[in-house]
Structures are given as C-alpha cells and as structure tokens.
Amino acid sequence: MRNTAKENISVYCVRADFGTYTHHFITGGYVAIGWLPHNDLSEIKNRDEIYPLYRAEYPMDTSNVVIGQQVGQIARFLLEIRSGDYVITPAQNTDFIYFGIVQQDAYYFADSSDGCPFLHRKKVKWHTGPVQRSQFSVPFQNTIRSSLTVFNINHKTTFFTTIGKPDLITRQEQTVEYNYYTSILNRILELDDREFEILITHILNALGFEGAEHTGKSGDGGVDATGELNVANMAKIKLFVQAKRYKLDARITARVVKELRANIPSGGQGAFITTADFQKLAKEIAVEQGFPRIGLINGEQLVDILAEHWDDIPVEFKEKLNLKIGLVYS
Numbered sequence: 001m002r003n004t005a006k007e008n009i010s011v012y013c014v015r016a017d018f019g020t021y022t023h024h025f026i027t028g029g030y031v032a033i034g035w036l037p038h039n040d041l042s043e044i045k046n047r048d049e050i051y052p053l054y055r056a057e058y059p060m061d062t063s064n065v066v067i068g069q070q071v072g073q074i075a076r077f078l079l080e081i082r083s084g085d086y087v088i089t090p091a092q093n094t095d096f097i098y099f100g101i102v103q104q105d106a107y108y109f110a111d112s113s114d115g116c117p118f119l120h121r122k123k124v125k126w127h128t129g130p131v132q133r134s135q136f137s138v139p140f141q142n143t144i145r146s147s148l149t150v151f152n153i154n155h156k157t158t159f160f161t162t163i164g165k166p167d168l169i170t171r172q173e174q175t176v177e178y179n180y181y182t183s184i185l186n187r188i189l190e191l192d193d194r195e196f197e198i199l200i201t202h203i204l205n206a207l208g209f210e211g212a213e214h215t216g217k218s219g220d221g222g223v224d225a226t227g228e229l230n231v232a233n234m235a236k237i238k239l240f241v242q243a244k245r246y247k248l249d250a251r252i253t254a255r256v257v258k259e260l261r262a263n264i265p266s267g268g269q270g271a272f273i274t275t276a277d278f279q280k281l282a283k284e285i286a287v288e289q290g291f292p293r294i295g296l297i298n299g300e301q302l303v304d305i306l307a308e309h310w311d312d313i314p315v316e317f318k319e320k321l322n323l324k325i326g327l328v329y330s
Helices: 022-028 047-057 064-080 138-143 156-162 171-188 193-207 254-261 280-286 299-308 315-321
Strands: 011-014 030-033 086-090 096-109 120-126 150-153 209-214 225-231 235-244 269-274 294-297
Touching: 011 030, 011 064, 022 030, 022 086, 022 096, 022 120, 030 064, 047 064, 064 120, 064 150, 138 156, 138 299, 171 299, 193 209, 193 225, 193 235, 193 299, 193 315, 254 269, 254 280, 254 294, 269 299, 280 294, 294 299
Parallel strands: 011 086, 235 269, 269 294
Antiparallel strands: 011 150, 030 120, 086 096, 096 120, 209 225, 225 235
C-alpha cells in the first residue's frame, strides 16, 4: 500500500558504499543493500526471520551487538521503507545528495549484471539531478554523517522544504519552525556589523578552529574572520570567512560570492555566513570545480550552529542576544 498521508511519509538514507555505486542506483532506478547475497528475501515478514539467515551467512560474527545492528538495517530496508517514502543517497562527491520516491511493489532480488554487487533492491523514481548538501539544515547534515548504511532521517521539514515539496509538511510543523528561526534571526539582526562578525569568530572557535580571529572592518566586503581547523593532525583547513547581516528575505548573488573567492589564497577554503539566503547561481559558484570551495551558511543554518554551540558562546553575547535557544528537530 502506498503512503499518502503527510504524517506517514518517511525519509530514509541508503548509502551506496561511499558513493561508489551511486551511479548504478540512479541509472538503474533503485536503492540496494548487499547483506545475505545468496538469499531472496521477498518472503521475509518480520525481523526475527532474518537472524538465522544472517548467522548462517556470517558465522564469524559472534557479537550480539553487531548482529543486531546489521539485522536491524536489513529489516529496515525490507520492512520499514515503503512505497511513497523518500530515500536519499550521497553522491561520490559528498557535496551532493540524490533523492527519489520508493515505488509500488518495490523489492526485488537482482543479479550483479549491471556491475552493482548489492542484490537486494527497491525500485525508486529518482529526481533529475542532485541537490547540494549545503542547502539542508545543519541538523539534517549531521544526521547523514551516520556510519550506518540504512537509517531513518527525522528532519522531514527541512528535507521537504529544500526539495521544493512544502505541501508534504503539516501546518503545525511549518508554524513551529518558522517562528523559531525567525525570532532568533531577528535578535541576531539587532547586533551591529562588528558585533555580528565577532560572534561568528566565537562560533568558529566553538567549532574547533584554532586561532580564529576577527579581521574585517565594517562595510569592507572582504574577509571578516579566519581560522584553522586541525583534525587530529591528519588534515588542516585554513578558512577565510565573510559574515554579513542581511534582511531575512534577501538573496546573496553570485557576484558577492565570487568577490569572497578572489580573496582566498591558494590552499585555503572559504565560508560565507549570513542571516539571509543565497541565489541558486551563488550556490553553484560556491562549489565550482577549479576554485577554492566556499561553504555557504544561510540564516537557518546559522541558527542551527548557534544552538548546537550555545554553551560555548561568551556570556556577553548570550546576554546581548537574550535567547532561550534549543535545536529544532523536524
């Protein structure tokens, strides 16, 4: 039976081995998993029926925790993902995500003739072209960092808003989220330019950037803050940030993003943080191949980050903003 009611439509992520088989998923019109490659699972009715099959296939797995996790993912794929649900899968270039709708009578047991070794498949009608990962809320982006292959995504409001399906969001969800973000952003807009730029510097420090400092001058149009992220001495990122307050309905142009890009030295990356949002072309320019990558953080994403790191913000800014802040999981 197809899901039709808004509250019954779920969103799942099914990974394609770190994007290795994403092209197969998209061109073949399916998502797939690779466990139990010798068993057609079309007759499985409940999770308990999977355990003996799994133990027979993988006798070296003796941990009940591991077995439970893997069987849980198989069951989720077979029994929970239903026709009408949405699925996403990250591209090999992790800046992008594909999404589609699970079709009727979705499950089938395939062969590997198309080059994909994952034989348990569900038919999916994919949306034409990927969506930039950066367009989703920060909690949504954090969720899809899960190490699991198959998992449910709770942030339906941000997902359906981003893919242009706001009609799938209940009126109550829309009202709660709109009021939450708008009220916090309006308080942030009460900061002056310099205060806002310094707040962004504190957020960089909270995110783990070392030596984050405010460098800009009010109204300059250049780099406002810098910082270096050292990931356990395995990788270093030198970040050059532009932070600008704009009215909430404003849309930053590609020209403004290009101006920031011109101020990023070789080997660096950029970030543009604003209270507003970005035009479509600006988003494309930000990840254009052959140029320094620029992360775009819009107003709602800024609120998400601020909420996540509120405890790390200096007390002076907490008192200035006077917020009772918390994450919205929608």
